Amino acid sequence: MNKQPGTRGLIFNEPQLWEKSREGRCAVSLPKADVERAEIAPHLMGDAPGLPQLSELDVVRHYTRLSQWNFGVDSGMYPLGSCTMKYNPKTNEVQAARQGFAGAHPLAGKEFSQGALKLMYDLEQALGEITGFPAVTLQPAAGAHGELAGMLMIHAYHAKKGKQRSKIIIPDTAHGTNPASASLCGYESVNIKSGEKGILEPATVAAVMDEDTAGIMITNPNTLGLFEENIREICDIVHAKGGLVYGDGANMNAIMGIVKPGDLGIDVLHLNLHKTFSTPHGGGGPGSGPVSVVKELIPFLPVPRIEKNRDGKDLSSYKFVTDCPDSIGRLHTFYGHFGVMIKAYSYILSMGGKGLREASQLAVLNANYIKESLKGTLNLPYDRPCMHECVFNDKYQQENHITTMDMAKRLLDYGFHPPTIYFPLVVDAAFMVEPTETESKEDIDQFIDAVKAIAKEAKLDPEKLKKAPLLTKVTRLDEVTAARKPCLRG
Numbered sequence: 001m002n003k004q005p006g007t008r009g010l011i012f013n014e015p016q017l018w019e020k021s022r023e024g025r026c027a028v029s030l031p032k033a034d035v036e037r038a039e040i041a042p043h044l045m046g047d048a049p050g051l052p053q054l055s056e057l058d059v060v061r062h063y064t065r066l067s068q069w070n071f072g073v074d075s076g077m078y079p080l081g082s083c084t085m086k087y088n089p090k091t092n093e094v095q096a097a098r099q100g101f102a103g104a105h106p107l108a109g110k111e112f113s114q115g116a117l118k119l120m121y122d123l124e125q126a127l128g129e130i131t132g133f134p135a136v137t138l139q140p141a142a143g144a145h146g147e148l149a150g151m152l153m154i155h156a157y158h159a160k161k162g163k164q165r166s167k168i169i170i171p172d173t174a175h176g177t178n179p180a181s182a183s184l185c186g187y188e189s190v191n192i193k194s195g196e197k198g199i200l201e202p203a204t205v206a207a208v209m210d211e212d213t214a215g216i217m218i219t220n221p222n223t224l225g226l227f228e229e230n231i232r233e234i235c236d237i238v239h240a241k242g243g244l245v246y247g248d249g250a251n252m253n254a255i256m257g258i259v260k261p262g263d264l265g266i267d268v269l270h271l272n273l274h275k276t277f278s279t280p281h282g283g284g285g286p287g288s289g290p291v292s293v294v295k296e297l298i299p300f301l302p303v304p305r306i307e308k309n310r311d312g313k314d315l316s317s318y319k320f321v322t323d324c325p326d327s328i329g330r331l332h333t334f335y336g337h338f339g340v341m342i343k344a345y346s347y348i349l350s351m352g353g354k355g356l357r358e359a360s361q362l363a364v365l366n367a368n369y370i371k372e373s374l375k376g377t378l379n380l381p382y383d384r385p386c387m388h389e390c391v392f393n394d395k396y397q398q399e400n401h402i403t404t405m406d407m408a409k410r411l412l413d414y415g416f417h418p419p420t421i422y423f424p425l426v427v428d429a430a431f432m433v434e435p436t437e438t439e440s441k442e443d444i445d446q447f448i449d450a451v452k453a454i455a456k457e458a459k460l461d462p463e464k465l466k467k468a469p470l471l472t473k474v475t476r477l478d479e480v481t482a483a484r485k486p487c488l489r490g
């Protein structure tokens with residue numbers, strides 16, 4: 001047990017900066033003014049802003065201590081299913097901080113931005129190659145924004161054909177953003193159930209697909225961590241009725257270099273650079289959700305598009321094109337989150353095609369190792385080989401009245417960020433683990449041991465589990481009150 005990463009030891013208390021403030025304490029030393037002091041008329045002066053007065057060391061300790069209350073992939077395993085919380089290689093940060101990139105300005109004009117444009121163009125090409133599509137836009141700021149872009153393109157495609165449609169098919173395993181994106185485009189969601197094997201049956205799709213349905217949104221691998229094996233047949237059914245297939249590529253980490261979604265019949269697909277392509281996620285910074293499309297959808301891509309004129313190296317080789325009459329328009333100021341693109345490009349180049357394929361193979365191996373190691377400890381509703389993540393639930397613990405929530409909270413005491421819980425909705429009280437390829441066997445074994453230890457506690461000391469976490473800065477919160485009446489003032 002003492003091998004667990006754990007959270008014992010020094011957890012610093014830290015008051016607000018105002019409480020540490022002392023009159024006259026100061027962390028800056030400005031040079032003497034070289035101009036005469038001017039008095040400001042009293043009626044022009046407002047009240048002093050009341051900033052805390054602190055030394056440099058006070059400030060450094062304050063923020064260092066606060067940072068230690070946080071948990072991130074740099075501090076430990078973060079097995080949040082569907083989110084692909086893989087390690088963010090530091091070389092990506094080095095590349096993004098290079099003077100030429102960090103100092104670039106979006107208004108500088110193409111003569112001064114050829115390198116940045118080339119990087120974006122090459123990244124589009126690389127993502128097109130990985131996903132199997134002829135064109136990509138880098139503009140969307142996240143996966144959900146990519147979904148919106150894709151749905152707008154599907155909408156524009158049907159409008160151009162002369163007949164708008166009103167519905168989109170969405171399976172029960174879909175991420176909540178899927179129906180939300182469809183709804184933003186005015187589509188009504190038609191929900192369908194996955195079959196017994198945890199994947200879609202073609203007959204279920206055929207039963208609802210009609211000529212008023214614009215298409216289907218499919219996540220493959222799906223959020224149960226299972227590959228949608230009937231994808232080709234499903235695409236054929238949707239295409240036969242004039243619909244299009246939206247692919248949610250958030251789980252691309254399982255299939256890089258192995259399957260190209262473009263080869264499966266998918267028409268438009270988003271990626272999450274902050275998942276599959278190792279750029280920071282969540283509180284770590286902005287995301288990016290590039291979208292790949294088939295040839296028929298290229299005219300609808302957002303503007304600006306990047307074009308390469310000649311192979312030559314003159315200052316007009318790469319340029320933006322905005323003259324695209326069928327485009328859905330602009331989705332972001334300037335060209336999306338360029339800093340994120342640099343990091344993803346750095347990742348792709350440093351991994352190479354072979355490295356990306358190996359990353360996916362290892363991600364799948366790690367998830368299957370966890371699935372097999374924990375399947376006697378936690379209930380495994382779909383006992384089949386999984387892709388990059390596996391989904392358990394609390395069925396075995398119910399006799400002791402211990403829930404997925406109790407076990408997830410207790411994991412914090414063992415020093416792990418909990419997995420995704422209560423999603424996907426198809427599994428009651430889901431406990432969804434995605435280790436990613438970047439965790440070592442030793443770290444994965446520690447996680448497995450921690451879950452086993454918690455399952456034992458569920459039998460021997462359920463009362464304690466109900467109160468977990470016990471060692472963290474804040475213990476069990478009243479979730480409903482925390483959500484409804486958040487206390488934002490500490």
Ligand SMILES: *Cc1c(COP(=O)(O)O)cnc(C)c1O
Nearest residue numbers: 082142143144175177248250272
């Ligand atoms: C993360 C995720 C999304 C949404 O992506 P964001 O980048 O968080 O907007 C959509 N679908 C699935 C399956 C996801 O895991």
